[in-house]
Amino acid sequence: xxxxxxxxxxxxxxxxxxxxxxxxxxxxxxxxxxxxxxxxxxxxxxxxxxxxxxxxxxxxxxxxxxxxxxxxxxxxxxxxxxxxxxxxxxxxxxxxxxxxxxxxxxxxxxxxxxxxxxxxxxxxxxxxxxxxxxxxxxxxxxxxxxxxxxxxxxxxxxxxxxxxxxxxxxxxxxxxxxxxxxxxxxxxxxxxxxxxxxxxxxxxxxxxxxxxxxxxxxxxxxxxxxxxxxxxxxxxxxxxxxxxxxxxxxxx
Numbered sequence: 232x233x234x235x236x237x238x239x240x241x242x243x244x245x246x247x248x249x250x251x252x253x254x255x256x257x258x259x260x261x262x263x264x265x266x267x268x269x270x271x272x273x274x275x276x277x278x279x280x281x282x283x284x285x286x287x288x289x290x291x292x293x294x295x296x297x298x299x300x301x302x303x304x305x306x307x308x309x310x311x312x313x314x315x316x317x318x319x320x321x322x323x324x325x326x327x328x329x330x331x332x333x334x335x336x337x338x339x340x341x342x343x344x345x346x347x348x349x350x351x352x353x354x355x356x357x358x359x360x361x362x363x364x365x366x367x368x369x370x371x372x373x374x375x376x377x378x379x380x381x382x383x384x385x386x387x388x389x390x391x392x393x394x395x396x397x398x399x400x401x402x403x404x405x406x407x408x409x410x411x412x413x414x415x416x417x418x419x420x421x422x423x424x425x426x427x428x429x430x431x432x433x434x435x436x437x438x439x440x441x442x443x444x445x446x447x448x449x450x451x452x453x454x455x456x457x458x459x460x461x462x463x464x465x466x467x468x469x470x471x472x473x474x475x476x477x478x479x480x481x482x483x
Contacts, residue, residue, distance in 0.1 A: 232310060237283050238264045247312050252319035253297040253304050263313075266293060266325045301355040322356045326458040327367035328482070333420035334452035336479075337438065338383060339445030341411040342371060342422070354425045357463045358386065363459065370425075372416040372457040374477045381414065381476055382406045388450045390416070395475040400483035414477060416457070417446065 240246050242264040250258055257266050291303030297319060304316035350413065351365065352358035359375040366373035383389040384401040392414050395401040405416050419438065427432035460475040 232409060233284050234283050236418050237308075237310075237340050241267065241313070245290055248315070250314065250315050250319075251304075251317040252299070252321065253294075253302070253315050254299050255294050255297055257294050258315070282366065283308075283310070287425055291316070296352070297397065298354070299356045301357045307454070309385055309425055315337050322462060324458055324463055325363070326456050327362055327364060327372065329367060329372045329416065329418075329455050329479070330370060330453075331418040331450065332452055333418055334450050335417050335419040336448040337415050337422060337440045337441050337445065338405070338407060338416045338448070338451060340407050340409045340413055340415060340416060342373070342415040342441060343411075357477055359462070360459070366415075367457075370417060370421045371454075372414075372477075374414050374457070374459040374461065375412060376407070376409060376414045376461050376476045377412050378409055379412075379476065380406060380409050383446065383448070385410075385448065385450075390448060390450070390455075390479040392478075394472065394474040396473065399473070415445075416479060419469050426478060451481055454482045455483055 237246075241324075242260050242437075244260050248258060256262055285308065288305060289308075290305050294304060294306055294315070295322060296303055297448040300320045302316075302318050302320075304318055306316065307314045351362040353362055353371070353375070356418060363372075363374055374392075381392050382394065382403050384395045384403050384407045386394075386401050390405065391401065420437060421433050424429075426432050426437055457479045459477045
């Protein structure tokens, strides 16, 4: 089979692709044709071999990172199929424990006073999880929620972020404008102390701004288990269905 015939079949979807769960834009048939053409040209010093030799193996940098697990899988081309390396792993719901000693939860989208995410690839699901865990070590819940501008709800001292209903005994207490696609919750006392130690940010003005842009909730002081669900399933904020992006519940 000639190379041109092969990539034409790939683009037409006539060569099945076994992704093994990997998610990459370059695995779409049209994009894969472009990737193959580029790789073939580079690999053959600008000349396309008229005949394909199977199997043809390309290392991970051919596809780039999986948008979920962050791995760079290799890919093997056969005449009748394409196989992506079976090294994918899913990222399920995950939890972090956050202290709220004063019982006053401040919430907003952007409270990155701990630093930036340069060490984490937040374009992948595993990278957002790792960044959330980094922030939790500093005392802040910081979960990715997409461009959803979700509402904040409560049921007793349990707090929900997402799409719920007052009819289901949840009380809507505010919302988060996701100019930054994250939801942040932190204890007001912890935030005050950290900002007071900063020579850059004025604590009073910062907290007033967070209260105005986001909001504040009074709950029972203590440790709260915060769980992220946004990346699980196919959540679509704005529908009438109940959809929980994240939950904060007190630990007994």
